[in-house]
Amino acid sequence: MHMHKYEKIWLFFGIGSLFLFLTIVGVSAFAQGNQPPSCLTTIDPEKVDQTPPFNKPGLVKTGDNEYQLNIVASAFAYTPNQIEIPKGAKVTINVTTKDVIHGFEMVGTNVNMMVEPGYVNSFTKTFNETGEFTILCNEYCGTGHHLMTAKVKVVDKQ
Ligand code: CUA
Numbered sequence: 229m230h231m232h233k234y235e236k237i238w239l240f241f242g243i244g245s246l247f248l249f250l251t252i253v254g255v256s257a258f259a260q261g262n263q264p265p266s267c268l269t270t271i272d273p274e275k276v277d278q279t280p281p282f283n284k285p286g287l288v289k290t291g292d293n294e295y296q297l298n299i300v301a302s303a304f305a306y307t308p309n310q311i312e313i314p315k316g317a318k319v320t321i322n323v324t325t326k327d328v329i330h331g332f333e334m335v336g337t338n339v340n341m342m343v344e345p346g347y348v349n350s351f352t353k354t355f356n357e358t359g360e361f362t363i364l365c366n367e368y369c370g371t372g373h374h375l376m377t378a379k380v381k382v383v384d385k386q
Pocket residue numbers: 302303304329330331365366367368369370372373374376
């Protein structure tokens with residue numbers, strides 16, 4: 229079959245781009261741990277305080293070295309706002325809001341979620357090193373927006 233030179237170039241370019249983009253998506257997902265927005269779980273934003281697990285926010289042990297961290301965002305605070313995580317723990321962070329849209333960014337990590345009323349957002353991360361992380365709100369939510377922070381400490385297990 230005869231193929232024109234330009235046609236070959238275009239085919240090479242097209243198939244090459246396909247593999248390039250698949251590689252980028254693969255590296256992003258498997259090497260850097262990026263996840264698509266979850267947003268599959270809904271919650272009544274007016275009843276967050278009565279809805280498990282957000283009626284008792286905080287760190288819950290769910291397995292061997294596995295934890296769930298349930299956090300409620302509201303203007304202008306996170307509950308809880310001082311969190312201790314044992315080193316090496318695999319933590320699924322669930323976060324929701326009682327009022328307006330907030331952000332949930334763990335500075336220096338790839339944990340970065342938009343927190344929308346009516347939805348529960350989740351992100352799973354393993355904390356392999358001790359240290360301190362600041363959580364901050366990166367969606368403008370009102371006059372106290374700049375005060376909205378929390379602290380996570382990853383500590384050595386006793
Ligand atoms: Cu909450 Cu900005």
